[in-house]
Amino acid sequence: MMRTLTGKQKEHLSNHIAKKPIDYIELYNEFYDHYASTYENGDEDFKATLENLDQEFNYYKVKSINENLVAKTRKSVNQIYIEEFKNFWRWPQIISTLSIIFLAYSFIEFLPMKILLWYVFTPFLIFTTALLIYGGILTTRKKNSIKKFKSAHLTATHHFLSLPVTLFNLTVFLPALFFEPYKPRIEFYENHPLVPFILMMVFFIASYIGFKVFRTKIRVQYL
Amino acid sequence: MHKEILYTCIMANQQLIKGSLSTIVLHLLQSSGEMYGYEITQKVKQLTSDEIKLTEGALYPTLHKLEAEGTLTTESRKVDGRVRKYYRLTEDGKKATAERMEELEAFLLNMQRVLGFNLKLG
Numbered sequence: 001m002m003r004t005l006t007g008k009q010k011e012h013l014s015n016h017i018a019k020k021p022i023d024y025i026e027l028y029n030e031f032y033d034h035y036a037s038t039y040e041n042g043d044e045d046f047k048a049t050l051e052n053l054d055q056e057f058n059y060y061k062v063k064s065i066n067e068n069l070v071a072k073t074r075k076s077v078n079q080i081y082i083e084e085f086k087n088f089w090r091w092p093q094i095i096s097t098l099s100i101i102f103l104a105y106s107f108i109e110f111l112p113m114k115i116l117l118w119y120v121f122t123p124f125l126i127f128t129t130a131l132l133i134y135g136g137i138l139t140t141r142k143k144n145s146i147k148k149f150k151s152a153h154l155t156a157t158h159h160f161l162s163l164p165v166t167l168f169n170l171t172v173f174l175p176a177l178f179f180e181p182y183k184p185r186i187e188f189y190e191n192h193p194l195v196p197f198i199l200m201m202v203f204f205i206a207s208y209i210g211f212k213v214f215r216t217k218i219r220v221q222y223l
Numbered sequence: 224m225h226k227e228i229l230y231t232c233i234m235a236n237q238q239l240i241k242g243s244l245s246t247i248v249l250h251l252l253q254s255s256g257e258m259y260g261y262e263i264t265q266k267v268k269q270l271t272s273d274e275i276k277l278t279e280g281a282l283y284p285t286l287h288k289l290e291a292e293g294t295l296t297t298e299s300r301k302v303d304g305r306v307r308k309y310y311r312l313t314e315d316g317k318k319a320t321a322e323r324m325e326e327l328e329a330f331l332l333n334m335q336r337v338l339g340f341n342l343k344l345g
Contacts, residue, residue: 004303026299026308029299029305029306029307029308030260030283030308032305032306033259033260033261033302033305033306033307033308034260034261034279036303036305037259037261037262038261041261041265053279056278056279056280057279057280058280061280064284065280065283065284065287068284068287069287071291072287072288072290072291073287073291075291075292075293076290076291076293079291079292079293083293216298217297217299
C-alpha cells in the first residue's frame with residue numbers, strides 16, 4: 001500500500017521547499033509534488049528522501065530554474081495569445097469574428113462617443129483592472145508559514161492586461177484631465193472611428209485572453 | 224581505477240542523455256498522452272531497467288523550455304490536496320516529435336555506419 005504524507009510531514013516539506021531560492025508558486029507546487037510523490041512511491045524514510053532530492057535540487061540549480069521561469073512563462077503566455085488570436089480567424093469562427101468586427105464598427109460609427117466611452121470602454125477597463133487587482137490580492141494571500149509566493153503566470157500576463165489600461169489612460173483619461181478640453185477629443189474619435197475601433201479590439205482581445213490565461217494557468221495555483 | 228572508469232562511463236552516459244533529453248520527453252508524452260515531472264523520471268527508469276536516471280535538475284528546465292516554445296502545454300490539477308502540473312504535446316509538439324524521432328533515427332544509423340556496431344532500430 002502506498003504511503004501518504006502525514007500532516008506534520010506536509011508542513012515540514014512545505015517549509016523545506018519554501019527555504020529554497022524559489023519566488024514563484026508554480027515552481028513551489030511542482031517541486032512540492034515531486035518531493036511528495038518520491039516519498040509516497042519510494043521506500044526510503046522521509047529524511048533520506050529529502051536529502052537525496054536536495055542533492056539534485058541544490059541551491060544553484062533551483063536558483064537558475066527560478067530565474068529563468070518568468071522569461072519562459074512569458075514566452076508560453078505569448079504562445080497562448082498567438083494561438084487564441086489565430087482562433088479568431090479559423091473557420092467557422094471567421095463568421096463570428098467578422099460579425100463582432102462589423103457590430104463593433106457600427107457601434108462606433110453610430111453611437112455617440114460619450115455612450116461608447118461609458119458603456120463599452122469602461123466595462124472593459126473595469127474588467128481588466130479587476131483581473132489585475134484580483135491576481136494581486138490572491139498573491140498576497142498565498143503564503144506558507146515562512147514565505148509569500150508570486151505567480152510567474154500572473155507576472156507574465158500583467159504586461160498584456162496593463163496594455164489596454166495604459167492605452168485608455170494615455171488616449172482618453174489623461175488628455176481629458178490635463179491637456180485639452182474633453183469635447184475636441186470626442187469629436188476627433190467621432191470623425192475617426194477607426195481609432196476607437198482599434199482601441200476596442202485591443203481591449204477585447206487582451207481582456208478575453210487575459211481571462212483565459214488566468215482561468216487555466218493561475219486560478220488552480222491559488223484556489 | 225575501476226571507480227574512475229565507472230565515473231567516466233556515468234558522465235559520458237549523462238552527456239548523451241542531456242543531448243537527447245527533450246526527444247525522450249517528447250516521445251514519452253506522445254505515447255502516454257500526459258505526464259507530470261516525477262512520472263517522467265519513473266517511466267524512464269522503468270523502461271531502461273534503472274540504467275538511465277533522468278536528473279530532475281535537467282528535466283524541469285527542459286520541460287519549461289519546451290512549454291515556452293509552444294511544444295508542450297500544461298494543466299494544473301489538484302491531486303491529493305496538492306497541485307500537480309501535467310504536461311502534454313500541442314499540435315506543433317506532435318509534429319516536432321515526429322521530426323526529432325526521424326532525426327535521431329538518422330543520426331543513430333549514421334553512428335552505426337561510422338562506428339561499425341550492430342544496432343537494431345524498430
